Amino acid sequence: MIHITLPDGSVREYAAGTSSADIARSISEGLARKVLAAEVNGEVWDTSRPINSNATLKLLTWDDKNAKSTFWHSSAHLMAEALESLYPGVKFGIGPPIENGYYYDIDLGGRTISDEDLKKVEDKMKELAKANNVYKREDVPKDKAIAYFTEKGDEYKLDLLEGLADGSITFYTQGGFTDLCRGPHIPNTGFIKAIKLMNIAGAYWRGNENNKMLTRIYGITFPAQKELDEYLALLEEAKKRDHRKLGKELELFTFSEKVGSGLPLWLPKGAMLRERLQQFLQRAQIEIGYLPVITPHIGSKQLYVTSGHWEKYGKDSFRPITTPQEGEEFMLKPMNCPHHCEIYKSSPRSYKDLPLRLAEFGTVYRYEQSGELHGLTRVRGFTQDDAHLFCMPEQVLEEFMKVIDLVLYVFESLGFSEYTAQISLRDQEDRSKYIGSDENWAIAEQAIIDAAAAKGLKTVIEYGEAAFYGPKLDFMVRDAIGRKWQLGTIQVDYNLPERFELEYVASDNTRKRPVMIHRAPFGSMERFIAVLIENCAGNFPLWLAPLQVKILPISDKYNDYALELVQLLKAADIRAEIDDRSEKIGRKIRDTEMMKVPYMLVIGEKEMNERTVSVRKHGEGDKGALSIEAFANEINGIVKEQMKGKKK
RNA sequence: GCUGUUGUAGCUCAGUGGUAGAGCACUUCCUUGGUAAGGAAGAGGUCGGCAGUUCAAUCCUGCCUAACAGCUCCA
Numbered sequence: 001m002i003h004i005t006l007p008d009g010s011v012r013e014y015a016a017g018t019s020s021a022d023i024a025r026s027i028s029e030g031l032a033r034k035v036l037a038a039e040v041n042g043e044v045w046d047t048s049r050p051i052n053s054n055a056t057l058k059l060l061t062w063d064d065k066n067a068k069s070t071f072w073h074s075s076a077h078l079m080a081e082a083l084e085s086l087y088p089g090v091k092f093g094i095g096p097p098i099e100n101g102y103y104y105d106i107d108l109g110g111r112t113i114s115d116e117d118l119k120k121v122e123d124k125m126k127e128l129a130k131a132n133n134v135y136k137r138e139d140v141p142k143d144k145a146i147a148y149f150t151e152k153g154d155e156y157k158l159d160l161l162e163g164l165a166d167g168s169i170t171f172y173t174q175g176g177f178t179d180l181c182r183g184p185h186i187p188n189t190g191f192i193k194a195i196k197l198m199n200i201a202g203a204y205w206r207g208n209e210n211n212k213m214l215t216r217i218y219g220i221t222f223p224a225q226k227e228l229d230e231y232l233a234l235l236e237e238a239k240k241r242d243h244r245k246l247g248k249e250l251e252l253f254t255f256s257e258k259v260g261s262g263l264p265l266w267l268p269k270g271a272m273l274r275e276r277l278q279q280f281l282q283r284a285q286i287e288i289g290y291l292p293v294i295t296p297h298i299g300s301k302q303l304y305v306t307s308g309h310w311e312k313y314g315k316d317s318f319r320p321i322t323t324p325q326e327g328e329e330f331m332l333k334p335m336n337c338p339h340h341c342e343i344y345k346s347s348p349r350s351y352k353d354l355p356l357r358l359a360e361f362g363t364v365y366r367y368e369q370s371g372e373l374h375g376l377t378r379v380r381g382f383t384q385d386d387a388h389l390f391c392m393p394e395q396v397l398e399e400f401m402k403v404i405d406l407v408l409y410v411f412e413s414l415g416f417s418e419y420t421a422q423i424s425l426r427d428q429e430d431r432s433k434y435i436g437s438d439e440n441w442a443i444a445e446q447a448i449i450d451a452a453a454a455k456g457l458k459t460v461i462e463y464g465e466a467a468f469y470g471p472k473l474d475f476m477v478r479d480a481i482g483r484k485w486q487l488g489t490i491q492v493d494y495n496l497p498e499r500f501e502l503e504y505v506a507s508d509n510t511r512k513r514p515v516m517i518h519r520a521p522f523g524s525m526e527r528f529i530a531v532l533i534e535n536c537a538g539n540f541p542l543w544l545a546p547l548q549v550k551i552l553p554i555s556d557k558y559n560d561y562a563l564e565l566v567q568l569l570k571a572a573d574i575r576a577e578i579d580d581r582s583e584k585i586g587r588k589i590r591d592t593e594m595m596k597v598p599y600m601l602v603i604g605e606k607e608m609n610e611r612t613v614s615v616r617k618h619g620e621g622d623k624g625a626l627s628i629e630a631f632a633n634e635i636n637g638i639v640k641e642q643m644k645g646k647k648k
Numbered sequence: 649g650c651u652g653u654u655g656u657a658g659c660u661c662a663g664u665g666g667u668a669g670a671g672c673a674c675u676u677c678c679u680u681g682g683u684a685a686g687g688a689a690g691a692g693g694u695c696g697g698c699a700g701u702u703c704a705a706u707c708c709u710g711c712c713u714a715a716c717a718g719c720u721c722c723a
Contacts, residue, residue: 257696317723583681
């Protein structure tokens with residue numbers, strides 16, 4: 001007999017060789033029908049796999065992350081089976097589960113597949129799913145495995161087999177399809193009730209652009225139709241919130257082919273929003289000792305040779321521009337730090353001056369590959385809410401923690417309550433892509449880990465994600481519909497001070513090297529606003545709304561009173577406009593609602609005579625009449641409340 | 649950058665080997681209407697750009713460009 005420990009701590013006794021499916025059945029039939037996989041001693045297994053010794057067991061159902069992965073991985077096999085039956089001779093790369101669904105990379109051998117074909121594949125999958133085919137696991141010796149895929153002519157699987165040791169190779173078979181796979185899988189295809197193939201894309205074999213490009217088909221499946229419907233509804237919602245769509249509709253920003261791709265043009269409403277944000281952060285920063293500086297948009301190429309950026313990114317940057325007479329080379333600045341280093345050097349620094357915190361909303365230009373450009377989240381010209389903190393080594397930890405406080409304050413103020421922090425460290429194998437001494441890297445990495453721990457951040461560590469000059473702490477926020485975005489960043493840098501030979505005079509009158517911290521709570525104004533738009537679906541909080549109040553006269557007769565109101569509200573620091581078109585009130589309301597203006601004031605005979613306003617709130621409707629003063633006070637009160645704790 | 653898809657009026661989109669259409673927006677006029685689209689008329693396009701095939705190209709072919717999806721990249 002063996003002892004099985006369940007998550008609640010209870011221990012049950014079973015015969016050796018009992019499978020987790022059997023155990024599930026022994027608990028309840030209902031549970032058995034829902035179990036997709038099992039976590040045995042922390043490892044995910046097929047439910048049919050016999051357990052031969054004492055173990056801890058967690059039965060995994062759909063709501064478990066690992067169960068979903070297993071489910072989607074099995075779905076990838078199902079899709080492969082469908083593809084093989086529809087397109088004989090098709091070869092398979094890899095078919096893993098991903099965050100939402102799965103994909104399979106396939107080589108169609110010169111054939112192409114269209115969106116219409118996907119429907120056929122989908123139908124075939126549904127048909128095969130209904131057959132309730134069992135996923136059968138089989139240990140296969142390496143030579144047999146090689147023989148199988150040689151016979152099949154699948155060079156990709158053979159390529160994969162090369163990296164696998166004999167004795168560790170398993171095949172899974174369901175229906176008529178056999179695949180090289182380490183598993184695990186769900187019990188049978190019948191669990192897959194709802195299937196949707198999402199899209200087709202190209203992907204290089206093993207992600208290397210020198211290799212052949214395979215066709216990648218993305219799909220998602222669910223154990224019930226209802227869940228698929230919900231997922232598709234979520235996608236619809238995401239589409240509605242897409243900042244590119246809302247940015248156009250709400251007249252926030254635009255792009256012009258003539259100006260150039262990746263170069264956003266901020267329209268008046270977008271600029272208003274952006275300036276509100278900038279002012280908000282700038283005030284917060286001044287309060288905690290930051291000093292605003294301003295530097296030009298270009299800098300001598302020598303500046304970037306010194307910084308190391310030329311060597312590292314020179315060939316991927318916009319080409320230098322030259323002076324006509326002397327041929328002197330200048331770069332569009334790809335970052336602000338070298339300029340700030342020179343500001344540091346503009347005068348001798350004493351330990352008493354440190355930390356020196358230089359802040360600039362600095363616009364930078366980076367050549368991003370054409371295929372990378374995406375709305376406001378990836379552009380070629382953008383403004384960083386940048387600052388560089390020059391401090392003594394012993395101040396790093398405290399400064400770093402203060403920055404974390406600032407970042408969290410910014411997130412909270414803007415409604416991002418769910419965030420995670422990623423500590424990005426050096427690649428442990430390949431250190432050639434980084435500059436700077438091992439010793440300084442070790443110190444910097446430790447400082448970040450300590451600061452994050454001291455602030456109680458929940459963090460994940462990613463190796464190989466560091467910048468070339470230093471480790472980072474990146475903040476990822478989760479938006480209203482669950483998508484993750486990288487925003488703020490904090491980076492420790494021992495390298496630039498070295499390259500720029502920055503110094504300060506210490507208390508013992510020796511010259512010492514300061515440490516730099518780069519940080520940007522928003523990251524970039526562009527990306528942050530993109531995420532903000534999607535998070536609030538364009539319904540900005542009142543303090544940020546480009547236009548706060550639209551005044552809607554019932555007819556032309558009340559335009560004068562409406563204009564007077566605009567002046568009164570503006571005097572009260574409220575952003576107001578009039579809609580003086582000769583349209584009916586219903587039309588004016590509709591148009592204003594569509595523009596997501598927080599407040600509408602309906603003005604007619606009654607309001608003019610009584611010197612009141614009829615308040616209508618966006619998305620809520622008629623709120624009744626108020627005196628002008630009462631309304632202005634309400635607006636200012638709400639803004640004040642929203643700004644509470646915010647440094648205004 | 650790579651693969652695929654797309655590019656028609658300010659916006660959303662029909663359409664055809666014989667030099668183009670809708671709705672909304674816009675302009676003017678009528679309407680002065682009380683909480684999500686009042687009516688009429690008008691104006692607006694070298695059908696993304698450049699070549700080629702053709703008697704004839706917005707439509708077919710090639711190249712370029714931009715957007716979209718994904719890959720790769722991101723100081």
